[in-house]
Amino acid sequence: MRIIAHRGASHAEPENTAAAFDAALADEADGIELDLQLSRDGEVVVFHDATLARLGLRRARIRDHDWRDLAGLDVGRWFAGQATSHRMLRLTDVLAGWGGRTHLYLEIKHAEGWRGRDRHRELAERTAEAIRAAGLIGHASILSFHGAALDAVHALVPTLALVRNVQQPGLLASAARQRARLAAICVAIDRFGERRRAQLAALERPLYVYTCDTPAQFRRARVLGATAVISNDPAAARRWFDAEAPA
Template identity: 90%
Template sequence: MRIIAHRGASHAEPENTAAAFDAALVEGADGIELDLQLSRDGEVVVFHDATLARLGLRRARIRDHDWSDLAGLDVGRWFAGQATPHRMLRLTDVLAGWGGRTHLYLEIKHAEGRRGRDRHRELAERTAEAVRAAGLIDQVSILSFHEAALEAVHALVPTLALVRNVQRVGLLTRAAQQRAGLSALCVAVDRFGAAQRARLAALERPVYVYTCDTPAQFRRACDLDATAVISNGPAAARRWFAGQTSA
């Protein structure tokens, strides 16, 4: 079972930060999943939320700020016990710092607002271009809940691995009909169970499961014949699966 660190080792460090990514490697993760948004001036930045509410800026949105504004924020201030500031990263920072050290799973977040569709495609295209420029095509997978984002990536860099996130069982068949380049399906652990095992197997795609942190969730991933789990605590996940192998 491959263990992918969800936003880094986010049980121990603020998610999507350098500290969380370093901790994921220390904990033995096979890869790191992280979230991408687009700043007002077109910089691909690493942050999960569309807003900056958890940083105390309730009405502020990523899309309304340039990178020069975002670079100075302490994105770990919400995390308990943090005395050292954690700065927001750009995709280029991640590719330079962790690319080549582990496999990166880059999730393209949905862009909201009147220009949402255009910004969503722009984010996908800028992400694909950055990965190609870094020479890391074979060490990166692109994840998204949205077919349009994956199609935009595939049009620019056809050899990049694509992973379709699926939150509901009813969307499974449509998601599996994604055009060329789809390397895996990533399904929600609390929405999929043993009843969907045969259906997933029939689609003939590797299955990843998110977000797995408890023994019950790990067992459900096994029930689905998953090849990878995305976990906030990669070391704990590794110990659990190792225990099953040795039992």
């Protein structure tokens, strides 16, 4: 079972930060999943939310700020017990710092607003271009809940691995239509029970599941035939699967 660190080892460090990524490597995760947004001036930045509300900026949005504004924020201030500051990263920082050291699973977040579709495509294309420029095509996968983002990546860099995220069973049909281009399907562990196993197997693609942190979720991942789990606590996930491995 491959263990992928969800936003880094985010049980121990603020998600999507250098500290979380370093902790994931220390935990011997097989890869790191992280989230990408687009700043106002076109910089690809590492942050999950469309807004900065958890940083105390309730109405501020990533899309309305240039990188020079975002670079000064302490993105770990919300995380309990933090005595040090954590700066927002750019995709280029991640590729330089962790690319080649582990496999990167880069999620293209949906761009909201009246120009959302164009910004979504721009984010996908800038991400693909950055990976190609860094020479890391074989060391990164692109994830998205939105087929259009994956289509944009494929059009620009056809050799990049694509993973379609699926939140609920009713959306599997959309993923199935895109199956020929996909390296894997990634489904929400709490939305897919054992009776979906045959349906998932029929897609004939490796199965990833998110987000797995409990023994019950680990067991369900195994029942579904998952080949990789995305976990906030990769070390705990590894211990469970190692302990439960067939003799």
